[in-house]
Amino acid sequence: xxxxxxxxxxxDGPVYDSEVSMVIAVTATGEMGVLPGHIPTxxxxxxxxxxxxxxxxxxxxxxxxxxxxIRPEKVTILAQSAExxxxxxxxxxxxxxxxxxxxxxxxxxxxxxxRAELALKRAMNRINVYEGNI
Amino acid sequence: xxxxxxxxxxxxxxxxxxxxxxxxxxxxxxxxxxxEMSAKAFVPYMEKxxxxxxxxxxxSSDVSNPMMMARPVKKTAYLVITSDRGLVGGYNSxxxxxxxxxxxxxxxxxxxFVILSVGRKGRDFFAKKGYNIIESSIGLPDHPAFADIKEIxxxxxxxxxxxxxxxxxxxxxxxxxxxxQEVTEKKVLPLTDIQPTGSTASYEFDPSAEVxxxxxxxxxxxxxxxxxxxxxxxxxxxxxMTAMKSAxxxxxxxxxxxxxxYNRARQAAITQEITEIVGGAAALE
Numbered sequence: 001x002x003x004x005x006x007x008x009x010x011x012d013g014p015v016y017d018s019e020v021s022m023v024i025a026v027t028a029t030g031e032m033g034v035l036p037g038h039i040p041t042x043x044x045x046x047x048x049x050x051x052x053x054x055x056x057x058x059x060x061x062x063x064x065x066x067x068x069x070i071r072p073e074k075v076t077i078l079a080q081s082a083e084x085x086x087x088x089x090x091x092x093x094x095x096x097x098x099x100x101x102x103x104x105x106x107x108x109x110x111x112x113x114x115r116a117e118l119a120l121k122r123a124m125n126r127i128n129v130y131e132g133n134i
Numbered sequence: 135x136x137x138x139x140x141x142x143x144x145x146x147x148x149x150x151x152x153x154x155x156x157x158x159x160x161x162x163x164x165x166x167x168x169x170e171m172s173a174k175a176f177v178p179y180m181e182k183x184x185x186x187x188x189x190x191x192x193x194s195s196d197v198s199n200p201m202m203m204a205r206p207v208k209k210t211a212y213l214v215i216t217s218d219r220g221l222v223g224g225y226n227s228x229x230x231x232x233x234x235x236x237x238x239x240x241x242x243x244x245x246x247f248v249i250l251s252v253g254r255k256g257r258d259f260f261a262k263k264g265y266n267i268i269e270s271s272i273g274l275p276d277h278p279a280f281a282d283i284k285e286i287x288x289x290x291x292x293x294x295x296x297x298x299x300x301x302x303x304x305x306x307x308x309x310x311x312x313x314x315q316e317v318t319e320k321k322v323l324p325l326t327d328i329q330p331t332g333s334t335a336s337y338e339f340d341p342s343a344e345v346x347x348x349x350x351x352x353x354x355x356x357x358x359x360x361x362x363x364x365x366x367x368x369x370x371x372x373x374x375m376t377a378m379k380s381a382x383x384x385x386x387x388x389x390x391x392x393x394x395x396y397n398r399a400r401q402a403a404i405t406q407e408i409t410e411i412v413g414g415a416a417a418l419e
Contacts, residue, residue: 009182011280011360013175028349029341042186043340044349067350069186069337078182080280080353 004036006052008061008077015082016061022053023075025068034070041070047121049129050077060085062129064122081122088130097123138403141396145389152385158221159378165276166312166371172277173309173364180361187325187354189336190343199344200295201351202325209299210247211268212237213290213322213359215306215366216256218272222370223377225307225315226255232317233305248299250290252363268293276367283363287356294323295352306362307369313376315369322358325351 001021008016023034026048047064066079096119103116136144191202214233216226241247250269251257257270271286294302301323308318339346 007178009179011176011179011357012172014178027340028345032340039338040336041338041340042190042346044346066353067186067346069182076182078179078186080284 001055002036004034004038005074006077007074008050008063008079008082010066010079010082015079015087016052016084018052018054020052020054020059022051024051024053025063025077026050027068032068034068034075037072038070038075040072041068043068043070045077045079047118047125049125050082060129060132062088062126064125083126083129085129085132088126090127090130093123093126093130097127136395136399138396138399141392141399145392145396148385148389148392152382152389155378155381155385159375159382162371162375162378166368166375168277169364169368169371170309173361173368176357176361176364180357183350183354183357186337187347187350190339190347190350199347199351201323201355202347204324204326205300207300208246210240211250211290211293211299211302212247213250213302213304214252214256214260215304215363216251216253216259217370217374218254218274219374220255221377222373223380225370225373225377226253226259228317229305229307230256230259232319236303236319250286250302252286252366268298274363274367276371278360278363278367280360283360284356287359290359291323291352291355294355300324304359304362306366307373309365309368309372312372315373318362318365320358320362322355325355 003019003021004023006016006018006020006023007014021036025032025034026046027043028046029043032043044067045063045065048062050061050063052059052061061082061084063077063079063082065081066077069076069078100116100120100123103112104120212233214229216229220226237247244265247266249256249260249265249267251260251267252271252274254272257267257272260267269286269289271283275282290302293299301321304320304322306318306320307315309315
């Protein structure tokens with residue numbers, strides 16, 4: 001089976017590096033599936049899970065912010081933060097989800113609201129990836 | 135001449151000091167090691183983002199973004215990275231001196247620039263001068279993660295975007311080696327000098343090059359600042375290590391000198407005692 005190299009790097013260092021058969025990522029315009037031999041592409045990433053399909057398993061990585069650089073034989077994901085399912089601190093994610101929800105309830109001003117919304121999205125994304133229900 | 139006991143006290147206290155500086159030197163050395171590693175871990179990210187930004191900028195010359203355009207400068211921002219603590223030799227004073235020289239050279243009034251300071255030393259220094267510090271951050275961890283500094287970088291880039299200032303210069307100590315760090319000035323914004331790298335693949339853009347630049351450029355600017363912070367931290371630990379090493383060396387030299395003085399004084403006292411005994415015995419005969 002043809003494979004493609006996937007690299008996920010963050011400012012704090014590389015997170016993931018492996019050969020997979022398919023990459024599915026959430027970009028700004030929707031979900032995007034990448035197979036080996038894809039045309040060189042750059043697309044911004046949203047907050048979401050990157051699915052890395054291997055022969056008979058799927059790995060999940062929670063990413064937020066950044067972009068995807070695709071070359072025929074290699075996919076590089078540059079994210080501001082990225083965690084594999086095993087690295088996620090579930091308690092912390094739940095905590096920040098709770099905090100963000102409280103902020104959303106309070107509905108103070110526009111900027112805080114948006115920020116809380118994003119924080120909630122990130123936290124939910126982490127929780128989902130941790131539990132594997134994507 | 136100081137009494138035997140005085141000298142003894144000084145030796146003891148100097149020894150204690152040197153134990154402390156020795157310990158601090160070793161702590162800094164291990165922190166330096168770690169800082170070097172996190173600076174290294176950051177390199178792939180920086181290289182990649184530079185690559186992509188450059189290839190977008192080179193591939194489509196008609197693409198423009200406010201962050202890449204130089205505009206008439208009404209206000210300049212200086213982002214100065216210093217440490218929170220002292221005991222780092224010339225680390226802070228070198229930076230502050232360079233910044234002051236640049237400011238004096240470029241500006242006539244303090245309305246023309248603002249300061250963004252990272253680190254307590256820089257903040258205190260500029261506050262004393264009465265400059266306009268619009269953003270300051272202290273208590274940065276020894277090994278900052280990207281999440282720790284996101285707030286600062288986001289604000290620094292955001293205030294450029296909304297027109298609070300029209301250019302941003304960054305000052306930090308670049309880590310050359312454990313014994314040498316040099317003050318570096320870097321223009322962060324606007325991003326006018328993006329160097330195209332060798333491997334310029336032509337990309338498809340989804341949805342479009344403009345949209346991608348809009349997302350990418352702030353991240354690029356933020357990572358430039360993050361890189362400088364990591365570099366600065368490594369330099370800080372290196373400077374602290376060197377300062378503590380020379381303090382320890384000085385202390386052991388001082389201890390050597392004092393021990394010599396102490397032994398001389400002790401010998402003199404003994405000689406005097408013997409002379410007195412001999413003199414007393416001679417008087418009895």
